[in-house]
Amino acid sequence: MYKLFLTLIAFLFIFQSANAQVYEFQIVTVVESIVPNGIGRSRMITSDEARDFNDYSSSRSEKDDKRNKSSREDIRLKNFEETKLLNFFNVAGIRFQNIAANDAVVTSKINEMTQKGWELTFVNSGVESFAGKGDGNGIYVTRYLFKRIKIEQGE
Secondary structure, three states, X not given: OHHHHXXXXXXXXXXXXXXXXXXXXXXXXXXXXXXXXXXXXXXXXXXXXXXXXXXXXXXXXXXXXXXOOOOHHHHOOXXXXXXXXXXXXXXXXXXXXHHHHHHHHHHHHHHHHHHOOOXXXXXXXXXXXXXXXXXXXXXEEEEEEEEEEOOOOOO
């Protein structure tokens, strides 16, 4: 009975410490052009800087309806990783080799992130596609959300 009691207490401490972990997150965004004739640009983007959303946020209500006056210029950052990718289309049409090449590059990034302790937790994608004559725009955006246990300074 005493061993069972000690085991239960040990389990509770382990469970509590596991739940107390703080995570950090990283987003990798892939933008692939689906503009006809291969004139678009495709990239994989990862931010190297942090931003605090509180610096650019305001609360609005019926009583206090003041506009958010934060500067868009302050939100922009100069330090990011940009990886060239191939466009889905070329002059001849859809290019399956380009899709396979992009998959290989993105897979390489995911593998590197996991080797650095990041865990892929969520993938979200969306399309703004070609809408017919006169609409030469189109992108396919995929966001990969990674997390890992945050390592505190000095540890």
